[in-house]
Amino acid sequence: MPELTLTTLAWVPKLPRGYVRDLRVRWALEEAGLPYRVQSVPFIPSVPFRALGADQIAHQPFAQVPWLSDGDQTIFESGAILIYLGERSTALLPTDPYTRQQALNWVISALNSVEAASLPWSIYQFANDIEQTPGRKHLDAFLQARIEYTEQVLAGREWLAGDFSIADILMADVLRLVHRFDGLAEAPACRAYVARATARPAFAKAYADQMAHFAAAD
Amino acid sequence: MPELTLTTLAWVPKLPRGYVRDLRVRWALEEAGLPYRVQSVPFIPSVPFRALGADQIAHQPFAQVPWLSDGDQTIFESGAILIYLGERSTALLPTDPYTRQQALNWVISALNSVEAASLPWSIYQFANDIEQTPGRKHLDAFLQARIEYTEQVLAGREWLAGDFSIADILMADVLRLVHRFDGLAEAPACRAYVARATARPAFAKAYADQMAHFAAAD
Numbered sequence: 323m324p325e326l327t328l329t330t331l332a333w334v335p336k337l338p339r340g341y342v343r344d345l346r347v348r349w350a351l352e353e354a355g356l357p358y359r360v361q362s363v364p365f366i367p368s369v370p371f372r373a374l375g376a377d378q379i380a381h382q383p384f385a386q387v388p389w390l391s392d393g394d395q396t397i398f399e400s401g402a403i404l405i406y407l408g409e410r411s412t413a414l415l416p417t418d419p420y421t422r423q424q425a426l427n428w429v430i431s432a433l434n435s436v437e438a439a440s441l442p443w444s445i446y447q448f449a450n451d452i453e454q455t456p457g458r459k460h461l462d463a464f465l466q467a468r469i470e471y472t473e474q475v476l477a478g479r480e481w482l483a484g485d486f487s488i489a490d491i492l493m494a495d496v497l498r499l500v501h502r503f504d505g506l507a508e509a510p511a512c513r514a515y516v517a518r519a520t521a522r523p524a525f526a527k528a529y530a531d532q533m534a535h536f537a538a539a540d
Numbered sequence: 541m542p543e544l545t546l547t548t549l550a551w552v553p554k555l556p557r558g559y560v561r562d563l564r565v566r567w568a569l570e571e572a573g574l575p576y577r578v579q580s581v582p583f584i585p586s587v588p589f590r591a592l593g594a595d596q597i598a599h600q601p602f603a604q605v606p607w608l609s610d611g612d613q614t615i616f617e618s619g620a621i622l623i624y625l626g627e628r629s630t631a632l633l634p635t636d637p638y639t640r641q642q643a644l645n646w647v648i649s650a651l652n653s654v655e656a657a658s659l660p661w662s663i664y665q666f667a668n669d670i671e672q673t674p675g676r677k678h679l680d681a682f683l684q685a686r687i688e689y690t691e692q693v694l695a696g697r698e699w700l701a702g703d704f705s706i707a708d709i710l711m712a713d714v715l716r717l718v719h720r721f722d723g724l725a726e727a728p729a730c731r732a733y734v735a736r737a738t739a740r741p742a743f744a745k746a747y748a749d750q751m752a753h754f755a756a757a758d
Contacts, residue, residue: 370678371685384653384689395641399648406641423613423624430617433652435602442660445682446675457669457676460588461660467589471602 325359326351327391329381330532331373332362333539337448340529341499342536344388346400347407348528349491354411360535363387401433404488414488421484428482428489436472437496439465440505447503469500469509477511480518494519543577544569545609547599548750549591550580551757555666558747559717560754562606564618565625566746567709572629578753581605619651622706632706639702646700646707654690655714657683658723665721687718687727695729698736712737 328351330344344360351358366375366385374385382389382398389398390406397403405426408415416422443465446458454462472493475482482489497506497516506512519525546569548562562578569576584593584603592603600607600616607616608624615621623644626633634640661683664676672680690711693700700707715724715734724730737743 369681369685371682379689379692383693384649384686386653395638396645397641398645399652401648401652402641402645405644405648420613423615423620426623427614427616427620430619430623430651431602433648434617434619434655435604437652438656438659441656442679442682445678449675449678451673451675453671453673453675455669455671455673455676457664457667457671458673460663460667463587464589464660464663467587468602471597474597475601 326356327359327361329361329363329389329391330387330535331365333365334536335367339533339536341502342387342532343400343495345528345532346491346495347388347390347403348531349495349525350404350407350414350488352524352527353486353491353522354407354413356407356411360531362535362539401429401492404491405429408488416484416487418484425483425487425489428487429492432489432492432496436468436493439468440496440500443505444499444503447505465500465505469505469512472497473509473511476515486519486522490519494525544574545577545579547579547581547607547609548605548753549583551583552754557751557754559720560605560750561618561713563746563750564709564713565606565608565621566749567713567743568622568625568632568706570742570745571704571709571740572625572631574625574629578749580753580757619647619710622709623647626706634702634705636702643701643705643707646705647710650707650710650714654686654711657686658714658718661723662717662721665723683718683723687723687730690715691727691729694733704737704740708737712743 328344328347330342334342363374363378365373372385373387374382379385381396388400388403389396390403397406404414415425442461481487482493494516497512498520500506501513501516506516546562546565548560552560581592581596583591590603591605592600597603599614606618606621607614608621615624622632633643660679664679699705700711712734715730716738718724719731719734724734
C-alpha cells in the first residue's frame with residue numbers, strides 16, 4: 323500500500339493553532355489507525371486566505387492546507403479527504419448502506435449547512451466586529467437557525483449516524499470553533515457533543531500532534 | 541428500480557426562483573436521464589432560513605429543500621444527493637479512479653471553499669448592505685481570493701475534472717449566484733464557464749421546470 327502523506331503548513335501564528343484543518347485529517351487517520359507521515363510547506367504570511375505560494379497551487383488550488391497524497395493521487399479539501407479515508411476504514415463510515423448514506427448526508431451538512439454559516443461568522447469574531455448592520459443580522463440569524471436545528475438533532479442521539487464517523491469529526495470540529503467564540507451558549511446538546519467528541523483519544527493525539535508540529539518551528 | 545422522488549417547496553416568492561437548490565438535483569437527473577417525480581411540501585413564510593414546518597424536519601434536519609427519496613432511503617443536502625446520483629450514472633462522474641477523485645475534490649471545493657464564501661456574501665447582497673465594517677472587509681476578501689483562484693483554474697480547462705460532472709453542476713450553480721450580483725466582473729473565465737454550463741440542455745430543462753413549478757402555485 324502506498325504511504326499516506328499529509329501536507330500542512332510548516333508554521334502558523336498562535337491564534338489559529340489547534341484549528342488548522344489538518345487536524346480533521348490527523349483525527350480521522352488516528353481513529354482508523356492508518357499509518358501516515360506529515361510533510362510541511364512554507365507559510366506565506368501575505369494576505370488572508372492565501373497561505374501558499376504559486377508553486378503549491380498544483381496541489382491545493384485555493385492555496386490552503388491540508389492535502390493528502392496517496393501514491394500519485396492528490397486529495398484536497400478536508401471533506402473530500404475524510405470521505406476518501408472513510409472508504410478505507412470501517413472505523414470512519416458505517417458499512418450498512420442505509421446508515422452509511424445518512425453519515426454522508428451529515429458530512430455535507432457539516433460542511434455546507436453549518437460551516438457555511440459558522441465560518442463567515444467566525445471571520446467577524448476574529449475581526450472583533452460586533453456592528454449589527456442589516457446583512458450582519460441575517461448572517462447571525464443564519465447561524466442561529468443552523469445551531470438550533472443541530473441542537474434538536476444532537477439532543478436525541480450520541481453520534482450523527484450510527485457509531486462515530488467522519489460526519490462527527492467534521493461536525494464536532496465545526497462546532498468547536500463556534501464554541502470558541504461562545505456561540506453555543508444556548509445549545510447544551512451541541513456543547514456536550516463537542517466535549518464527547520474531543521474526549522476521544524484520537525482527537526487528543528491529533529490535537530497534540532498539531533500543536534507540537536507548529537511549536538517545533540517557533 | 542425504486543422511483544426517485546425529489547421533494548421541493550410548493551411555492552416560493554419570485555426573488556429566489558431559479559436559485560432554489562432543487563435545481564441542482566433536477567439538473568443532475570436530466571444530465572443522467574434518470575426518471576424521477578417531483579413532490580411538494582408547503583413553504584412556511586416565517587423567518588429566514590426556516591422554510592419547513594416541524595413535521596418535515598425528519599426528512600431535512602435544517603428545514604430546507606431539497607431532499608431525494610429512493611425507496612426507504614432519504615438523501616438530504618444537494619451535495620450529498622449529487623454524489624449519490626454520481627455513483628449511479630457515468631454521465632455524472634468519471635469512471636477512472638484518478639479523475640473521479642479529482643471530481644470529488646472539486647465537489648467539496650464548490651461547497652466548502654467557494655460557496656462557504658459566496659453564500660454569506662450573497663446574504664449581504666440580498667440585504668443591500670454595502671457598509672464596509674472590518675468583518676465585512678474580510679468577508680469580501682475571502683470571496684475575492686476564492687474567485688481569483690477559481691479563475692486561474694478555469695482559465696485553463698473546460699470542466700473541473702475530465703468531462704462535465706457533478707462538480708461542474710455545483711461550481712457553476714455557486715458561481716451563477718455570484719454573477720447575479722456582479723461578483724464575477726473581474727473573472728472572465730468564471731463567466732465563460734457559467735455560460736458554458738448553463739447552455740447545456742439539461743440545465744435549461746431543469747431551470748424551466750423549476751420556474752414552471754413555482755409559477756403553477758401563484
